[in-house]
Amino acid sequence: MRRSLPPYQRIVREIERRIDTGALRPGDRVPSIRQAAAQWGVATATAAKALDTLRRRGRVVAVPRVGTVVAEPAPAPKPRPRRERRPVASGPDDERRRVVRAAIALADEQGFEAVSMRGVAARLGMPTMSLYGLVDGKEELAALMADTAFGELDLPQEPPPSWRAHLELAARLQWGLYLRHPWLPRVMSLTHPQPLPNMLRFGTWGMNAILGLGLDPETARIVWWAVANHARGTATNLEAQRDAEQHTGLSPDQWYTAHLPSLHAALSTPAAPIDDTLGFDLTVFFEAGLRLLLDGAAVLIGRRHRA
Structure with a gap:
C-alpha cells in the first residue's frame, strides 16, 4: 500500500x-x-x-x-463561552448579509477579481439587478466584506497586561484574518479608511495598548498604524503568492529550490553564504518584522519615560 x-x-x-x-x-x-x-x-x-x-x-x-x-505542537483550543444570539428577523438586512457572505466565499475561493455583482448574483441564484436594491455596487460591497471579516475577530475583554504583548496579539489576530481571507488587505486603505463598526472596534482595541504610555496622541497613533500596517502590508503578498503558485505550480520553497543556482551566483557571499535550506515563509517574515518594529517602539517609549 x-x-x-x-x-x-x-x-x-x-x-x-x-x-x-x-x-x-x-x-x-x-x-x-x-x-x-x-x-x-x-x-x-x-x-x-x-x-x-x-x-x-x-x-x-x-x-x-x-x-x-x-514545530511545537499547537496548544489545545480554549473553550469559548457561548454567546446568546438574538434571532435576526428576515428582511432586507438579512438578505444584505447573505449577499456579503456569498461575496466573501467567492473571494476566498477565487480571489477578489472574481467578485462582481453578476458573479455574486449567480452564486445566489438571483437576478443581478436584485443585488442593487441591497448594495450600491462593488465598492460598497467590498467595504461590507471587509467589515464583516473583521467581525470574525474574537477580541478578549481582558487584553494582555503589557503594551507589547497587546500589540503582538493585535498584529497576530490581524495576520490570521488575512491568512483566512487573502483578498482582504487590498480592499483596505491606510490613507482612506472607512469608519465601519467592526474595523473601528478592532482599531480602538489595538490603540488601547499604547494609551497611557506617555506618548503624545500623534506618536501613539503612528505606533499603532505602523503595527497594523505591517500586518496588512506584508499580507498584500498573500493573494499574489496564491496566484503565483497556481501559475507556476510551485510553492515559495519549491520556487527558491528551483532557482537556487541563480540565487547562489547573485546573492551568496563568503560573509553571507546561501545554504541548501534557503526558502521563504511569509509568516516567518511577518513575525521577524513585527519583532523589529516593536523593538523600535520600545526604544521610543523608553525615551518618553526618561524625558
Whole structure:
C-alpha cells in the first residue's frame, strides 16, 4: 500500500512517523531538501514538495539561518463561552448579509477579481439587478466584506497586561484574518479608511495598548498604524503568492529550490553564504518584522519615560 503513494507522500509519512513516535522532537532539524532527496532517492523538487506539505500541515517550520525544524505542537483550543444570539428577523438586512457572505466565499475561493455583482448574483441564484436594491455596487460591497471579516475577530475583554504583548496579539489576530481571507488587505486603505463598526472596534482595541504610555496622541497613533500596517502590508503578498503558485505550480520553497543556482551566483557571499535550506515563509517574515518594529517602539517609549 505504501509503495503506491506518490514519492513526496512517502517522505511526508515517514517524517510524520518520526515526529509522532518522538524520534524527532520540537526544535529538531528535519532533513534539508537536498538531504531528503538523497535519502529517499527522489528529485529535489519532490523533496521540496514534501517539506512544503509538512509546513502547511503545521508539522515543521522554517527558521532563518537554522533550517526546517519540527514545530511545537499547537496548544489545545480554549473553550469559548457561548454567546446568546438574538434571532435576526428576515428582511432586507438579512438578505444584505447573505449577499456579503456569498461575496466573501467567492473571494476566498477565487480571489477578489472574481467578485462582481453578476458573479455574486449567480452564486445566489438571483437576478443581478436584485443585488442593487441591497448594495450600491462593488465598492460598497467590498467595504461590507471587509467589515464583516473583521467581525470574525474574537477580541478578549481582558487584553494582555503589557503594551507589547497587546500589540503582538493585535498584529497576530490581524495576520490570521488575512491568512483566512487573502483578498482582504487590498480592499483596505491606510490613507482612506472607512469608519465601519467592526474595523473601528478592532482599531480602538489595538490603540488601547499604547494609551497611557506617555506618548503624545500623534506618536501613539503612528505606533499603532505602523503595527497594523505591517500586518496588512506584508499580507498584500498573500493573494499574489496564491496566484503565483497556481501559475507556476510551485510553492515559495519549491520556487527558491528551483532557482537556487541563480540565487547562489547573485546573492551568496563568503560573509553571507546561501545554504541548501534557503526558502521563504511569509509568516516567518511577518513575525521577524513585527519583532523589529516593536523593538523600535520600545526604544521610543523608553525615551518618553526618561524625558
